[in-house]
Amino acid sequence: MSTRVRYFEPELERTGGAILQGIPEKISDLTNDLGFVDAAGAAAAAPVQSVNGNTGAVTVTVPTNVSELTNDSGYIKMPTVSYANGSAVNVASGTATTVQTITLSAGVWAVQFDAQFASNATGYRGIHLATSSGGGTMDRHSIVQVPAVNGATTRLTFTTFFSLSAETTYYLVAEQDSGSTLSVTPGYRYMKFS
Numbered sequence: 322m323s324t325r326v327r328y329f330e331p332e333l334e335r336t337g338g339a340i341l342q343g344i345p346e347k348i349s350d351l352t353n354d355l356g357f358v359d360a361a362g363a364a365a366a367a368p369v370q371s372v373n374g375n376t377g378a379v380t381v382t383v384p385t386n387v388s389e390l391t392n393d394s395g396y397i398k399m400p401t402v403s404y405a406n407g408s409a410v411n412v413a414s415g416t417a418t419t420v421q422t423i424t425l426s427a428g429v430w431a432v433q434f435d436a437q438f439a440s441n442a443t444g445y446r447g448i449h450l451a452t453s454s455g456g457g458t459m460d461r462h463s464i465v466q467v468p469a470v471n472g473a474t475t476r477l478t479f480t481t482f483f484s485l486s487a488e489t490t491y492y493l494v495a496e497q498d499s500g501s502t503l504s505v506t507p508g509y510r511y512m513k514f515s
Contacts, residue, residue: 446466
């Protein structure tokens with residue numbers, strides 16, 4: 322036969338049966354005017370006696386907001402996401418057409434491209450990235466192609482990464498075979514990591 326003990330005091334139940342007393346409510350209570358205190362609250366020597374040849378208490382400065390997290394202070398700065406929405410471009414059926422151009426400087430980039438095709442239920446819709454305007458077959462990469470959506474716009478999106486040693490221009494090329502000219506609205510989002 323086992324006996325189950327139920328604690329009726331919330332503090333006992335929360336701590337698993339032990340009542341904790343004298344715990345500081347904030348970090349500053351753990352110090353004594355930049356000195357350290359032992360378990361009894363008496364002044365004590367700093368637990369770290371030296372860092373990189375420096376002696377005494379160690380001071381750590383923590384930035385108060387994200388904008389202070391920069392490479393200048395030894396932290397990694399998160400890249401900013403930027404957006405560029407293009408104007409609608411008419412794309413004839415069966416014709417590869419450049420709908421957006423992006424020029425990236427040397428560095429490491431993540432870029433998400435998208436294109437929204439006007440509603441038409443016939444054929445396929447496709448976008449790809451090219452290194453020349455109009456995007457000939459030989460220089461295609463990052464290709465997306467899907468059947469048209471019936472009764473709604475067709476939106477295509479892909480993300481690609483670049484590690485560039487020099488400034489490079491890329492062209493977002495749209496294609497469709499609906500049998501008529503369709504309006505395509507392009508856009509992209511980009512981040513530079515280095």
